[in-house]
Amino acid sequence: xxxxxxxxxxxxxxxNAREALxxxxxLTRAAGLIPVSPGDFTIPPKPSKRELGHAISAIDEQMxxxxxxxxxxxxxxxxxxxxxxxxxxxxxxxxxxxxxxxxTNVAASLRERTxxxxxxxxxxxxxxxxxxxxxxxxxxxxxxxxxxxxQGGVERRGGQMIVHAAAPERLYLDTTAFEQCLRxxxxxxx
Amino acid sequence: xxxxxxxxxxxxxxxNAREALxxxxxLTRAAGLIPVSPGDFTIPPKPSKRELGHAISAIDEQMxxxxxxxxxxxxxxxxxxxxxxxxxxxxxxxxxxxxxxxxTNVAASLRERTxxxxxxxxxxxxxxxxxxxxxxxxxxxxxxxxxxxxQGGVERRGGQMIVHAAAPERLYLDTTAFEQCLRxxxxxxx
Numbered sequence: 001x002x003x004x005x006x007x008x009x010x011x012x013x014x015x016n017a018r019e020a021l022x023x024x025x026x027l028t029r030a031a032g033l034i035p036v037s038p039g040d041f042t043i044p045p046k047p048s049k050r051e052l053g054h055a056i057s058a059i060d061e062q063m064x065x066x067x068x069x070x071x072x073x074x075x076x077x078x079x080x081x082x083x084x085x086x087x088x089x090x091x092x093x094x095x096x097x098x099x100x101x102x103x104t105n106v107a108a109s110l111r112e113r114t115x116x117x118x119x120x121x122x123x124x125x126x127x128x129x130x131x132x133x134x135x136x137x138x139x140x141x142x143x144x145x146x147x148x149x150x151q152g153g154v155e156r157r158g159g160q161m162i163v164h165a166a167a168p169e170r171l172y173l174d175t176t177a178f179e180q181c182l183r184x185x186x187x188x189x190x
Numbered sequence: 191x192x193x194x195x196x197x198x199x200x201x202x203x204x205x206n207a208r209e210a211l212x213x214x215x216x217l218t219r220a221a222g223l224i225p226v227s228p229g230d231f232t233i234p235p236k237p238s239k240r241e242l243g244h245a246i247s248a249i250d251e252q253m254x255x256x257x258x259x260x261x262x263x264x265x266x267x268x269x270x271x272x273x274x275x276x277x278x279x280x281x282x283x284x285x286x287x288x289x290x291x292x293x294t295n296v297a298a299s300l301r302e303r304t305x306x307x308x309x310x311x312x313x314x315x316x317x318x319x320x321x322x323x324x325x326x327x328x329x330x331x332x333x334x335x336x337x338x339x340x341q342g343g344v345e346r347r348g349g350q351m352i353v354h355a356a357a358p359e360r361l362y363l364d365t366t367a368f369e370q371c372l373r374x375x376x377x378x379x380x
Contacts, residue, residue, distance in 0.1 A: 015315070015326035053332030057342025061284075078307055078327075079269030085337035087274040091281030092343075094251075117268055125205070136205035137268075142243030147275035152247025153282075 003099070003189045004034040005182075006064050008090065009073025010083040012039050014172055027175060031182040032190070036067045064092055069099035069189065071181045072154075074146050074161070075171060076106050080117045082146050094153040101159045101185055103177035104145045105166035111141045160184055193289070193379045194224040195372075196254050198280065199263025200273035202229050204362055217365060221372040222380070226257045254282055259289035259379065261371045262344075264336050264351070265361060266296050270307045272336050284343040291349045291375055293367035294335045295356035301331045350374055
């Protein structure tokens with residue numbers, strides 16, 4: 001069977017979004033899978049920004065409902081963690097029992113990135129838990145690339161979280177890890 | 191009927207997590223709802239951090255599966271946007287068609303927070319879209335408090351995203367917006 005895979009990630013925010021999405025779409029087809037891409041629609045004008053946001057939300061959810069799998073780009077975005085919209089989408093697909101894979105183009109673990117976010121100003125508390133000395137928040141330390149709900153949700157369903165150290169100037173464009181996800185998904189679904 | 195509501199948010203990372211969760215649990219009961227709280231379990235020792243993460247992921251998903259509703263604390267965490275685990279959970283519950291409400295204790299919109307993240311170094315591109323001059327990434331501008339998938343997912347399902355400006359020292363402890371979500375959910379489910 002041919003399976004449809006929803007391509008989740010922050011590429012829609014790139015200046016060359018169309019080009020970046022097209023590269024992923026072509027790679028998906030080359031892997032024998034059917035791409036479903038969040039950039040692939042046009043929306044009639046709406047009376048407000050909020051209503052435009054709702055329209056995009058509705059279309060993206062319809063696309064996910066129509067897909068059999070998700071590959072989520074969890075590369076850090078605007079800081080420590082992944083794009084929040086992509087995280088919502090990964091949870092949305094995991095809840096439906098779809099095939100789920102994820103990747104990140106940053107090699108550092110969530111623990112390492114969180115410590116860097118606090119400029120190393122962390123301390124081990126009385127319970128052995130690492131915490132920021134600035135705001136007291138715990139540093140998640142599960143030997144994972146992002147919050148355990150995402151990586152746990154993927155791995156517990158037989159998927160994988162692929163980690164690849166991309167060059168900084170190719171942070172959102174490097175497709176090495178994405179292609180690995182495609183291969184794993186194609187092999188499993190085939 | 192009495193409905194079960196999953197209390198999603200980054201409170202588990204607070205130094206006084208147990209206390210903060212207990213406050214939300216008590217408020218939920220006082221609203222006539224049954225709380226399901228991600229801190230309420232003990233996990234036997236695991237051979238690795240990763241396996242501990244998987245165990246927590248499994249329990250949290252079971253809790254969500256058992257619940258009829260979610261109230262997600264989308265207060266910014268570690269930067270511009272909400273806690274990514276909470277975003278996964280909101281998507282997970284929206285996919286199941288559960289009642290969904292969310293709140294944030296920061297009044298600034300996602301647009302305002304993103305511009306601040308870039309220290310105001312943004313410009314309008316040829317298509318009228320606001321972009322960072324540093325990395326070219328678009329500033330999401332949907333008149334919402336976080337990514338459109340989250341707020342769109344909530345509002346399109348008849349829920350609401352409640353915005354409250356908490357004092358900075360009560361950023362993760364102020365329950366004003368949470369209590370408003372409880373009232374809305376109780377009225378709708380009752």
